[in-house]
Amino acid sequence: MHTISIDTESKSYKVHVGSFIYEPALALYEKQIKHADHVVIFVDEAVANLHLDKLLKPLQSFLDTSVHICRLPAGESSKSMETFMACQSFLLEKGCTRKSILFAFGGGACGDVVGFVASTFMRGIPFIQLPTTILAHDSAVGGKTAVNHPQGKNMIGSFYQPEAVIFDISTLATLPNQQVLSGMAEVIKHALISDKNWLEDLLSYQSLENISEEQKLSFLVKGIQVKADIVKADEFEQSVRKYLNLGHTYGHAIEASVGYGNITHGESVAIGLVISLQLSEKLMSLKEGTAKKLFNALNAFGYSFEPVLKQEIDQLIPYMKRDKKASFGDLHFVLLEQIGKPCMKIVPVEEVVRAHEQLRKWSKEVHK
Amino acid sequence: MHTISIDTESKSYKVHVGSFIYEPALALYEKQIKHADHVVIFVDEAVANLHLDKLLKPLQSFLDTSVHICRLPAGESSKSMETFMACQSFLLEKGCTRKSILFAFGGGACGDVVGFVASTFMRGIPFIQLPTTILAHDSAVGGKTAVNHPQGKNMIGSFYQPEAVIFDISTLATLPNQQVLSGMAEVIKHALISDKNWLEDLLSYQSLENISEEQKLSFLVKGIQVKADIVKADEFEQSVRKYLNLGHTYGHAIEASVGYGNITHGESVAIGLVISLQLSEKLMSLKEGTAKKLFNALNAFGYSFEPVLKQEIDQLIPYMKRDKKASFGDLHFVLLEQIGKPCMKIVPVEEVVRAHEQLRKWSKEVHK
Numbered sequence: 159m160h161t162i163s164i165d166t167e168s169k170s171y172k173v174h175v176g177s178f179i180y181e182p183a184l185a186l187y188e189k190q191i192k193h194a195d196h197v198v199i200f201v202d203e204a205v206a207n208l209h210l211d212k213l214l215k216p217l218q219s220f221l222d223t224s225v226h227i228c229r230l231p232a233g234e235s236s237k238s239m240e241t242f243m244a245c246q247s248f249l250l251e252k253g254c255t256r257k258s259i260l261f262a263f264g265g266g267a268c269g270d271v272v273g274f275v276a277s278t279f280m281r282g283i284p285f286i287q288l289p290t291t292i293l294a295h296d297s298a299v300g301g302k303t304a305v306n307h308p309q310g311k312n313m314i315g316s317f318y319q320p321e322a323v324i325f326d327i328s329t330l331a332t333l334p335n336q337q338v339l340s341g342m343a344e345v346i347k348h349a350l351i352s353d354k355n356w357l358e359d360l361l362s363y364q365s366l367e368n369i370s371e372e373q374k375l376s377f378l379v380k381g382i383q384v385k386a387d388i389v390k391a392d393e394f395e396q397s398v399r400k401y402l403n404l405g406h407t408y409g410h411a412i413e414a415s416v417g418y419g420n421i422t423h424g425e426s427v428a429i430g431l432v433i434s435l436q437l438s439e440k441l442m443s444l445k446e447g448t449a450k451k452l453f454n455a456l457n458a459f460g461y462s463f464e465p466v467l468k469q470e471i472d473q474l475i476p477y478m479k480r481d482k483k484a485s486f487g488d489l490h491f492v493l494l495e496q497i498g499k500p501c502m503k504i505v506p507v508e509e510v511v512r513a514h515e516q517l518r519k520w521s522k523e524v525h526k
Numbered sequence: 527m528h529t530i531s532i533d534t535e536s537k538s539y540k541v542h543v544g545s546f547i548y549e550p551a552l553a554l555y556e557k558q559i560k561h562a563d564h565v566v567i568f569v570d571e572a573v574a575n576l577h578l579d580k581l582l583k584p585l586q587s588f589l590d591t592s593v594h595i596c597r598l599p600a601g602e603s604s605k606s607m608e609t610f611m612a613c614q615s616f617l618l619e620k621g622c623t624r625k626s627i628l629f630a631f632g633g634g635a636c637g638d639v640v641g642f643v644a645s646t647f648m649r650g651i652p653f654i655q656l657p658t659t660i661l662a663h664d665s666a667v668g669g670k671t672a673v674n675h676p677q678g679k680n681m682i683g684s685f686y687q688p689e690a691v692i693f694d695i696s697t698l699a700t701l702p703n704q705q706v707l708s709g710m711a712e713v714i715k716h717a718l719i720s721d722k723n724w725l726e727d728l729l730s731y732q733s734l735e736n737i738s739e740e741q742k743l744s745f746l747v748k749g750i751q752v753k754a755d756i757v758k759a760d761e762f763e764q765s766v767r768k769y770l771n772l773g774h775t776y777g778h779a780i781e782a783s784v785g786y787g788n789i790t791h792g793e794s795v796a797i798g799l800v801i802s803l804q805l806s807e808k809l810m811s812l813k814e815g816t817a818k819k820l821f822n823a824l825n826a827f828g829y830s831f832e833p834v835l836k837q838e839i840d841q842l843i844p845y846m847k848r849d850k851k852a853s854f855g856d857l858h859f860v861l862l863e864q865i866g867k868p869c870m871k872i873v874p875v876e877e878v879v880r881a882h883e884q885l886r887k888w889s890k891e892v893h894k
Contacts, residue, residue, distance in 0.1 A: 168536075239611060250677040253848070253855070278646075281672065281683045282762075304649065309618040315649045316684060394650075480621070487621070 159183065160379045164299060164386050166393040169319040173299055173382055175327065175375065180288075181216040183324040187286065188220050190321065194259040194284075196252055197225040200245060200272045202264025204232040205290050208332050213263060213288065226252050230268055234418050237267045237306045239314070245275040259321070260285040265337070266297035266423065270315070273303030277318030287320045290329040292341020293424055295378045296348075298323045300389040300399075306418065310480055311410055317394055325382075327375060338366055339461055340424030343405075346456075347431060348381040351401050354497040356380060361455040401500035404492040405430030408510070411477035415469045428461045429517075436513040437505055438493040445496070453520055463521035471514045475507060527551065528747050532667060532754050534761040537687040541667055541750055543695065543743065548656075549584040551692040555654065556588050558689065562627040562652075564620055565593040568613060568640045570632025572600040573658050576700050581631060581656065594620050598636055602786050605635045605674045607682070613643040627689070628653035633705070634665035634791065638683070641671030645686030655688045658697040660709020661792055663746045664716075666691045668757040668767075674786065678848055679778055685762055693750075695743060706734055707829055708792030711773075714824075715799060716749040719769050722865040724748060729823040769868035772860040773798030776878070779845035783837050796829045797885075804881040805873055806861040813864070821888055831889035839882045843875060 159176035174183040184191070191197060197217070201210060206229050217225060228248045230236040249258070262272035262285055269287050276285035289298040304315025333341075349357040360377070363369055369377070385402065392399040409430025413421055435449035457463070479487050491505045527544040542551040552559070559565060565585070569578060574597050585593060596616045598604040617626070630640035630653055637655050644653035657666040672683025701709075717725040728745070731737055737745070753770065760767040777798025781789055803817035825831070847855050859873045 239607075243607060246675060246682055247677070250675060250681060250848075255848075274646075278642075278682050278684055280681060281670065281685055302649065307614060307618060309615070313618060313648060314614055314646050316646055317649055480618075480623075 160375075162379065162382050162386055164319070165390050166301065166319055168317075168393060169301075171319060171322050173323040173325060173386070175325045175379055175382065177326065177328045177371070177375075179324065179326050180213055181219075183322075183326075184216050185220075187322060190284075191217070191259060192220060192222075194257055196254045196258035197221060197223065197261070198249065198252065198254065198258060199225055199227045199261045199263055200230055200268065200275070201227065201261075202232050202236065202268045202290070203229045205264045205268070205329070209290065209329050210263070212326070212329075213261070230264070230271070233265065234267045234306075234423070237271050237304070239305055239307075241271050242275060242305050245272065246279060249275070249279055254279070254283075256280050256283050258283055261288055262286070262320075263288040263290065265289065265291035266294045269294055269298050270302070270304050270312070273301070273318055273320065274305055274315050276320075277303055277316045282318065284321045287323040289323065289325050291333060291337055292330060292374075292378070293337070293344055293422075295325060295341065295381050296344040296385060298325065299382055299385045301393070310477075311414060311418070325378070327371075327378065330374070335460070336422055336425070339428070339459065340422035342366060342459065343424035343428040343431065343461070345377050345381045347402075347404050347427060348384040350431065350435075350494065350497060351404055351500045352384045352498050353380075357497055361452070364458055366459050400502055401492050404494070404500060405434050407478050407489065407491050408433040408474070411474040412465050412469060414477045415473050416465050421465060425461060426465070428456050429463060429466060432456065432463075432517060433510075433513050434491060434493060436516060437491060437503075437509060438495070440509060440513070441503060441505065442493050442495050442501070444494050448497070450520070453517075457524055463517065464525055466514065466517050466521050467525065471511050474514070475510070478510070528743075530747065530750050530754050532687070532691075533758050534669065534687055536685075536761060537669075539687060539690050541691040541693060541754070543663075543693045543747055543750065545694065545696045545739075545743075547694050548581055548692065549587075551690075551694075552584050553588075555690060558652070559585070559627060560588065560590075562625055564622045564626035565589060565591065565629070566617065566620065566622065566626060567593055567595045567629045567631055568598055568636065568643070569595060569629075570600050570604065570636045570658070571597045573632045573636070573697070577658065577697050578631070580694070580697070581629070598632070598639070601633065602635045602674075602791070605639050605672070607673055607675075609639050610643060610673050613640065614647060617643070617647055622647070622651075624648050624651050626651055629656055630654070630688075631656040631658065633657065633659035634662045637662055637666050638670070638672050638680070641669070641686055641688065642673055642683050644688075645671055645684045650686065652689045655691040657691065657693050659701060659705055660698060660742075660746070661705070661712055661790075663693060663709065663749050664712040664753060664770075666693065667750055667753045669761065678845075679782060679786070693746070695739075695746065698742070703828070704790055704793070707796070707827065708790035710734060710827065711792035711796040711799065711829070713745050713749050714820075715770075715772050715795065716752040718799065718803075718862065718865060719772055719860075719868045720752045720866050721748075725865055729820070732826055734827050768870055769860050772862070772868060773802050775846050775857065775859050776801040776842070779842040780833050780837060782845045783841050784833050789833060793829060794833070796824050797831060797834060800824065800885060801878075801881050802859060802861060804884060805859060805871075805877060806863070808877060808881070809871060809873065810861050810863050810869070812862050816865070818888070821885075825892055831885065832893055834882065834885050834889050835893060839879050842882070843878070846878070
């Protein structure tokens, strides 16, 4: 079991990563969990059917009281104010108090909405994250919680750190391919902003299936460490934490424009990463050809660039202007001076248009 | 203009108190306000009609851009998830970002819901509190934000500190008598937990109308200082901050049971204060007769104890068990060892029943 410390201004806690680790990891928090007056598991419906027993068995081995289980809609659709309020009502109906403890058992969406519930129920109660997707190696670390507003993704939320993150990668075996793609995009992002050699290693695989379990574990631990270092330096996204948004300005716009649920978060980010690298070649000193190389590798992995062909740039720009990093209507992008050296830039609209058109050409060649 | 510093773990800021102070106080924040990409005033409907010009004039004297004004339902009814979502939508429609700044212009309810909006819009943006009630001298200080859930008051919220509190007591002149009563209950609470001499001074007035403007200002400054000292020691209500809930366990139960809107927060707290003192006489060393003396003074001020006659204790107990200080279904009360010396106690149900019955007898004598 790997253990990574997350030390933020507001709280220090551990991320535990490994295969079949619920029993040993939960044992570390046995005292705190037993001390709670109510234990509530919020679980993604799809995850419940596949993995709930894995979690219940070790929990019930030391708990005298029963746990309350509340199933949430699977995936991104749970990140709504409706689910948020349903969770709050569930907690009140069960008689939960500030001494209760919550588990968020599922992917990024589940962690985001349950984290927001934990941060606001009676002004904040403890919760433990149990991610079940590759993507959640990113979202479960660092304390960003949120739900979506019809007018934008992650518009309502908070910064709120969990008590612990227990990431049992044995749950990844059942992950649909689209979710593997979604999560690996964030792994690639972590490599892009931190380490040239790691990136080359990553992109050298011809297919995601060629990555062994052991390699995957090592990549996830590396990715979590990158995030931990950044969150330690800047919990509230005032400076370097913004670098984690590499690929997200354009990515979020694609995601919103295509429609949540029709494309995964990571698939949109993958497209956004290529755009960021195109812009970095043009506006920064990033080596020419890097964007194209990434584009080719992502295609080999199975990422689709069709959304770029379908979405007009005029549809995308308004979403980019509403990005949380935006102000005064400018387009703020994370760019790379070189691999491992991110920076923030205000990018002229015409440059984004140009990158979009170029990526369309590349995509047409592939999708013709 | 009096200025009190609030130094919490997460933030330091000032509370400015005085008559007709919007111009000089806002001038202190001119740079920050001008730097914002959008300025939004959320204002209680009733306050807007009476006082909005007072605020707009000095703001517009240095702002080049227009301010957005969003009127909220007057009073406690605005503390709902519906208002919360309406505020979020308003901000998105106006194109607000993390660089925008919000004003909460109204009483405690307005501050609570707008504070919660500020704490969660894009995971937190700055806001300035402009309280317009005596009660808000309490609620605007210390960073507690919340909305009500149909199943309980303040059940969903956060700890989130404002940039500043600007308390112009000239707005109190238009306050309905019921709101004066509501606010003065918290002033009396602050005296009860801090200072015997101040309490005696307060209770020596035969009527609230006998309190001069100058005296009122002095009482408010004193009350804010009591709260500032406590919040400094314990921002997140892990220890001494709980003392501020004197009178609130029973008070919240009365408020919920009678129905929000039918009785003000402070009127319920006033009743709860008497109950706390009765319990303190019985279970702690508080001097006998203190509760009755407070009861008599509150009656003279015009507080009504009729709700105690109307509500059965069996209706109240479930609400007390759901109090945020509760755990494992116990009844947690703030009691007084003596005036100025609060403590937390788990109180047996039968003692609460006894105090309730005794208070009913006293009330019957007054209301017969």
